[in-house]
Amino acid sequence: MxxxxxxxxxxxxxxxxxxxxxxxxxxxxxxxxxxxxxxxxxxxxxxxxxxxxxxxxxxxxxxxxxxxxxxxxxxxxxxxxxxxxxxxxxxxNAPVVIIPAGMALPKAESAPEIWQVEKTAAFETYSNGLRIDNKFSTGNHPRSYLAFAAARSGGAQDDARDRTQDEARTNPAGIVYHTTESLQAPFEPDQNGKLKQVGESLLDYVKRKKAYNFVIDRFGRVFRVVQEADAAEHAGYSVWSDEKWLYVNLNESFIGVSVETQTSPGQMEAAVTSAQIRATAMLTEMLRSRYHIPAGNCVTHAQVSVNPTRMLAGYHMDWASSFPFEEIGLPNNYARPLPSVAAFGFECDANYSRTAGARLSAGAGLGAWELAERAAAAGVSVSAYRKSLQNQYRDLLAATRGAVVSHEGD
Ligand SMILES: [Zn+2]
Known part of the structure; x- marks a missing residue:
């Protein structure tokens, strides 16, 4: 039509x-x-x-x-x-968002230098006021992944990617923010006992599941769960890309930070306490400083989650449009073309905009636009270009699994 x-x-x-x-x-x-x-x-x-x-x-x-x-x-x-x-x-249906290419990307601001001030077995403090509680700290398997070179000289005609440019890494390349989607007691002084009990049982659960690297409770207390040197099981099938690299399955390549709260479909306002905002900002500063993480790689689960069986973007939708990037000290990364659509060829189903909300929908629309531009530049149809990106995604996924298998065999 x-x-x-x-x-x-x-x-x-x-x-x-x-x-x-x-x-x-x-x-x-x-x-x-x-x-x-x-x-x-x-x-x-x-x-x-x-x-x-x-x-x-x-x-x-x-x-x-x-x-x-x-x-x-x-x-x-x-x-x-x-x-x-x-x-x-x-x-x-939802319907489409069309945004022209060339939209200025958020600035990649550099992180201030943060250093450790004090460390005991129980906790750590940092120069920006961050305090990390190690009461629920645990290990998992060591972080290890391939960062795939994003350069695509021939647009869609890049079936034979130059694999020599890919990098094997053990340091995190980004942060994925989650919500715990757990039980929420009223945030009131007379609920202290209930709030603490709910938070501790959540931390026990996260520790058993090795689900995140960090959890920020309702009082803004930062708990290390899976140590940063190890992967946490937080992002399942997920993708992201920056200017140079493609990342597939972010458990290995991105740190998982989860805020004890819930999100709802289409939500635009963050349901968090001011203590959680401050703590997330301080933790983000420290992690960016320690691991040299670009601001553009600090993103939400909804932005990275995919369903590879149906090739759809947005399987998990926590922090879809309500993550307070600016208050955390980050650029508005919702304004980036969504890599799952633009760089990997995933599509959005009819429910996407309803659950994603306006900010993530705009990113998906930008992604669709960028995909169309790349297809035009490569001189192929959008559907052919998308299919080629989907095939490339499957290849990268297979390569990722190969890397993990060989790692486990060590
Ligand atoms: Zn999540």
Missing amino acids: NRSQPDPAAIPWINWTAQRIPDPVVRLRFLRAAAPAWQPKPPRKFSRARSAGLSLLALAALLAAGRLAVARRGAKAFSHAQAAVAVSANLV
């Missing part, structure tokens, strides 16, 4: 989504992408953007730049829009 513009049924959803994208620049780009079919009403966004600290002048410049870019890209951009619609046909 030749779709030259979004389904009219999508327009209320575009509006709904736009109003829920907190970052004014991301919101503008989202609206600009939908502009050929739907012109946004500016006054509301102007006032919202101004409240976010953007001057009217800067906004006008942004809009003008956007229009120029759209005009310059002309028919090519439009054919990409059609391709993006086609590539994420399953998002249309």
Whole structure:
């Protein structure tokens, strides 16, 4: 079917989504992408953007730049829009998000240097105020994985990847944030006993399952569970990529940090205590400083989780759109093109946007756009390009399993 513009049924959803994208620049780009079919009403966004600290002048410049870019890209951009619609046909029900390529990525801010101040068997303290409790600390198998070189010279025609560029590593490359999805007692002073009891039984469970490297309880206390040198069983089938590397199955390559809370479908506001925010920020600073983790590799489980059987993005959906990146001291990584879609060829089913919420849906839309651009650059159809990425994913998955098997045989 030749779709030259979004389904009219999508327009209320575009509006709904736009109003829920907190970052004014991301919101503008989202609206600009939908502009050929739907012109946004500016006054509301102007006032919202101004409240976010953007001057009217800067906004006008942004809009003008956007229009120029759209005009310059002309028919090519439009054919990409059609391709993006086609590539994420399953998002249309929900419906599709189309965002142009070239959207500025969040800045990769460097982490401040954090050092250990004190260490006993029971706890550690750090120079930024972080305190880690080792009461539930345990081990698992040593962290060991392959980082796959992301360079793709020939677009889709890269079946014979140059494996000599891949790297065997033992240091974590990123952080995946989870929610524990566990029982929640009211956060009130007279519930102290219940809150502590619930938190401790959760930690016992996490320790038995070796489920995360760290848990942050309701009081913001940071517990080490699986030591960082070991993999935790936190991310199952999952993928991520940065500018240089593709990561497959992040148990080995990413540290799992879980916050004792719950998320619900489409949720946009984090259900966390202020102590949990502060603790997550301090733990993130320390881990980034210790392991030189780029800000762009600090992401949520919903962003990385996939279902490889059905080749669908977003199997687990914790922190889908509600992770407070900015409050944690990170750039808004929801604004990155979703690697599962863009770099691995996963699709989103009809329920995706409902459970993902607006921020993750925008990332998935960006991913679909980037996929379409790469297909166009390689001179192949989007479906052929996607199939090639899916085949590559299966190869990388097999290589990952091979690496783990050989490791276990050591
Ligand atoms: Zn999770």
